[in-house]
Amino acid sequence: MLPVDSVLAHADRHFEESVSRLCDLLRIPSVSTDPAYAGEVRRAAEWMRAELAGLGFEATIRDTPMHPMVVAHHPGPGGDGPHLLYYGHYDVQPPEPLELWTSPPFEPAIVEAERGRRVVARGAVDDKGQVMTFLEAFRAWVAVHGTLPVRVTVLLEGEEETGSPSLVPFLKANREELKADVCVITDTNAWDIDTPAVTTRLRGMLYTEVTLHGPSRDLHSGLYGGMVLNPINALARLLGGLHDADGRVQVPGFYDGIEDPSAEELAMWRGLGFDEAAFLGGVGLATPMGEAGRMALERLWSRPTADINGIWGGYTGEGSKTVIAAQASAKVSFRLVAGQEPMAVLDGFRRFLEERKPADARIELRHFGASPAYRVEPGSRFLRAALDGMGDVFDRPAVLVGSGGSIPVATYVRKELGYDSLLVGFGLEDDRIHSPNEKFELRCLHNGIRSHVAMLGRFAALGG
Numbered sequence: 001m002l003p004v005d006s007v008l009a010h011a012d013r014h015f016e017e018s019v020s021r022l023c024d025l026l027r028i029p030s031v032s033t034d035p036a037y038a039g040e041v042r043r044a045a046e047w048m049r050a051e052l053a054g055l056g057f058e059a060t061i062r063d064t065p066m067h068p069m070v071v072a073h074h075p076g077p078g079g080d081g082p083h084l085l086y087y088g089h090y091d092v093q094p095p096e097p098l099e100l101w102t103s104p105p106f107e108p109a110i111v112e113a114e115r116g117r118r119v120v121a122r123g124a125v126d127d128k129g130q131v132m133t134f135l136e137a138f139r140a141w142v143a144v145h146g147t148l149p150v151r152v153t154v155l156l157e158g159e160e161e162t163g164s165p166s167l168v169p170f171l172k173a174n175r176e177e178l179k180a181d182v183c184v185i186t187d188t189n190a191w192d193i194d195t196p197a198v199t200t201r202l203r204g205m206l207y208t209e210v211t212l213h214g215p216s217r218d219l220h221s222g223l224y225g226g227m228v229l230n231p232i233n234a235l236a237r238l239l240g241g242l243h244d245a246d247g248r249v250q251v252p253g254f255y256d257g258i259e260d261p262s263a264e265e266l267a268m269w270r271g272l273g274f275d276e277a278a279f280l281g282g283v284g285l286a287t288p289m290g291e292a293g294r295m296a297l298e299r300l301w302s303r304p305t306a307d308i309n310g311i312w313g314g315y316t317g318e319g320s321k322t323v324i325a326a327q328a329s330a331k332v333s334f335r336l337v338a339g340q341e342p343m344a345v346l347d348g349f350r351r352f353l354e355e356r357k358p359a360d361a362r363i364e365l366r367h368f369g370a371s372p373a374y375r376v377e378p379g380s381r382f383l384r385a386a387l388d389g390m391g392d393v394f395d396r397p398a399v400l401v402g403s404g405g406s407i408p409v410a411t412y413v414r415k416e417l418g419y420d421s422l423l424v425g426f427g428l429e430d431d432r433i434h435s436p437n438e439k440f441e442l443r444c445l446h447n448g449i450r451s452h453v454a455m456l457g458r459f460a461a462l463g464g
Contacts, residue, residue: 002077002141002145002147002149002457002460004392004453004454004457006144007140007141007144007145007453007457008140008393008450008453008454010140010143010144011136011137011140011449011450011453012446012450014139014140014143015446015449018132018136018139018445018449019110019119019442019445021051021132021136022108022119022128022129022132022445023108023110023119023121024047025044025047025048025090025123025128025132026106026108026119026121026122026123026124026128026129027106027107027108028040028043028044028047028106029092029095029105029106029122030043030044030045030090030091030092030123030158031091031092031093031094031095031122031161032066032067032091032092032158032159032160032161032162033093033094033161033162034094038067041067041068041090041091041158042061042067042068042158044090044091044158045061045067045068045069045070045090045156045158046061047090048070048090048131048156049061049070049072051135052070052072052135052154053072055074055135055138055139055142056074056142056147057072057073057074057152057154058072058073058074059071059072059073059154060072062170062174064159064166064169064170065165065166066158066159066162066165066166067091067157067158067159067162067166068158069155069156069157069158069166069170070090070154070155070156070157071153071154071155071174071177071178072153072154073152073153073154074138074147074148074151074152074153074154075151076147076148076149076150076151076152077147077148077149077150079464080463080464081149081150081151081459081460081462081463081464082150082151082181082182082382082459082460082462082463082464083150083151083152083153083179083180083181084150084151084152084153084180084181084182084183084184084459085152085153085154085155085178085180085182085183085184085413085417086134086152086153086154086155086183086184086186087154087155087156087157087183087184087185087409087413087421088127088130088131088134088154088156088185088186088187089127089131089156089157089158089159089160089161089187090127090128090131090156090157090158091157091158091159091160091161091162092122092123092126092128092161093122093126093161093433093434095122095436097436098436100436100437101436101437102120102437103120103121105121105122105436105438106121106122107121108120108121108124109121110442113439113441115193115441115443116441116442116443117441117442117443118439118440118441118442119439119440119442119445120437120438120439121438121439122438123438124431124438124439124440125427125428125431125433125438125439125440125444126187126427126431126433126434126438127160127186127187129440129444129445129448130186130187130425130426130427130440130448131156131186132445132449133186133426133445133448133449133451133452134184134186134448134452136449136452137449137450137451137452137453137456138152138452140449140453141453141456148456149456149457149459149460150456150459150460153177153178153180155178157170160409163369164408164409164412167409167412168412168416171412171413171416171417172416175416175417178417179417180417180419181382181419182380182382182419182420182421182422183410183413183417183419183420183421183422184386184421184422184424184455185407185409185410185421185422185423185424185425186424186425186426186448186452187407187423187425188403188407188423188424188425188427189403189425189426189427189428189429189431190425190426190427190428190444190447191272191399191401192428193428193441193443193444193447194394194395194396195394195396195398195399196390196394196398196399196424196426196447196451197398197399197400197401197424197425198376198383198386198387198390198398198399198400198401198422198423198424199376199401199402199403199423199424199425200375200376200378200383200400200401200402200423201261201301201302201337201338201373201374201375201376201401201402201403202373202374202375202402202403202405202406202407202410202423203301203304203305203335203336203337203373203403203404203405203406204335204336204337204340204342204370204371204372204373204374204406204411205333205334205335205336205342205369205370205371205406205408206333206334206336206342206345206346206349206367206369206370207331207332207333207334207367207368207369207370208331208332208333208334208346208349208365208366208367208368209329209330209331209332209365209366209368210235210239210329210330210332210353210363210364210365210366211327211328211329211363211364211365211366212231212234212235212238212327212328212329212357212361212362212363212364213231213326213327213361213362213363213364214228214229214230214231214234214324214325214326214327214360214361215228215229215231215324215326216326217326218314218323218324218325218326219323219324219326220322220323220324221322221323221324222322224324225324228324229358229359229360229361230324230325231313231324231325231326231327231328231361232313232314232325232328234328234357234358234361235311235313235328235329235330236311236328238353238356238357239308239311239330239332241356242306242308242332242352243306246291246292246293247289247290247291247292248291249304249305249306249334250352251306251345251348251349251351251352252348252351252352253344253345253347253348254304254306254340254345254348255304256339256340256344257339257340257341258304258337258338258339258340259337259338259339259375260302261298261301261302262378264378265302265378265400266295266298268399268400269295269297269298269301269401269402270295272297272399272401274296274297276288276296279296290303290305291303297402300402300404301401301402301403301404302337302338302402303337304334304335304336304337304340305334305335306332306333306334307332307333307334307335308330308331308332309330309331309332309333310330310331311328311329311330311331312328312329312330313325313327313328313329314328332349334349335404335406336372336373337373338373338374338375339373340372340373341372342370342371342372343370346365346367346370349365350363350365353365371406371408371411372411374407374410374411374414374421376420376421376422376423377420378400380420380422381462382420382422382459382462383422385455385458385459385461385462386398386422386424386455386458387400388458389451389454389455389456389457389458389459390424390451390454390455392454392457392458393447393450393451393453393454394447394451403423407423409421410423424451424455425448426444426445426447426448426451427440427444428441428444
């Protein structure tokens with residue numbers, strides 16, 4: 001096996017050059033949601049393609065109906081070693097509101113802070129900085145040994161921040177080319193700046209809109225009040241019954257098939273020292289919510305939720321208007337966990353609404369998308385290798401964590417390409433992703449590069 005220590009030393013010596021290259025990438029305003037930036041999105045794709053080509057990859061730009069994909073292949077040293085697919089995205093969120101930034105969002109600023117230096121810019125951590133952790137690891141391997149220790153394919157998309165509309169069709173159309181043994185996704189967080197983590201659980205998502213229709217038109221509340229169905233009252237009352245007094249969701253069949261975390265997982269979560277009071281205090285709250293009898297990280301990572309994300313109807317303008325609205329609407333989302341089927345939850349929610357609607361009401365339920373939860377099996381040899389690799393460069397072992405959010409690409413890779421993913425990231429919870437003054441600690445960038453160097457060595461040691 002090719003030695004790793006010399007690669008780590010090279011990455012350390014050339015870290016400032018890595019920072020400079022990240023800043024070059026951050027200067028490209030690759031905002032995928034705004035058509036005005038389409039040229040800049042393509043420029044970022046070309047930048048990534050050129051960097052990969054310079055490292056010996058066969059790298060190409062692949063057009064889609066929206067923004068391009070970057071696909072690159074490196075043969076590695078040959079032989080029967082594993083083949084890895086690395087995924088990331090080079091597009092970013094819009095920077096607005098601009099007035100809240102302490103420096104221009106596409107002019108990366110290196111500033112001193114409580115944890116040392118950090119880079120502040122849109123895309124610093126989501127996901128340009130994280131992508132650069134593995135690109136710079138590739139660079140160090142090639143510089144020292146002239147090759148990568150394993151066969152590698154890279155897939156970078158430019159539509160992640162717009163919901164990845166082209167990704168599934170692209171995976172389907174290029175299934176043979178994208179064959180690999182495992183996918184490495186670097187778009188998650190470490191547990192803290194000193195403790196690396198692999199995310200083994202992601203919650204899925206079901207998003208809906210409910211409209212309760214009542215009278216055939218808006219009505220004068222004096223002439224009709226007390227005599228007719230008020231859709232706003234009715235919808236508020238109906239959705240108010242989504243949870244019981246213990247925080248359990250009342251949708252029929254909601255908890256069917258849920259796979260609880262193992263005793264070992266629960267023990268590890270308890271040992272993480274999560275400070276629920278500080279977590280709540282950071283957003284101005286003090287009282288925990290959710291299912292009674294479940295610890296905080298269990299509620300956040302392995303239990304499903306139902307949340308009203310918006311509600312409207314009638315008159316909401318300045319001043320008063322005494323009207324009984326003809327209809328009322330709400331956005332309702334569900335975060336799903338392993339074992340739940342999104343369409344079964346949708347059917348259950350429809351039953352919940354129909355069984356509780358008042359007389360004369362008509363319910364309209366729209367569905368805006370769904371993705372199942374994702375879970376990595378703890379026995380995976382690639383997971384073990386990733387944990388060992390991070391253990392080689394940190395002074396403490398990596399931990400297995402969950403995430404309350406969703407990263408649909410992991411599910412897409414499993415469904416369309418037929419293999420699992422490793423979710424290894426180096427962000428922190430205070431990195432302000434999607435917000436003004438997004439940042440990436442340079443210590444996290446360095447840790448990420450070193451970790452990917454070491455993980456590549458551990459993957460190579462697995463053999464075929």
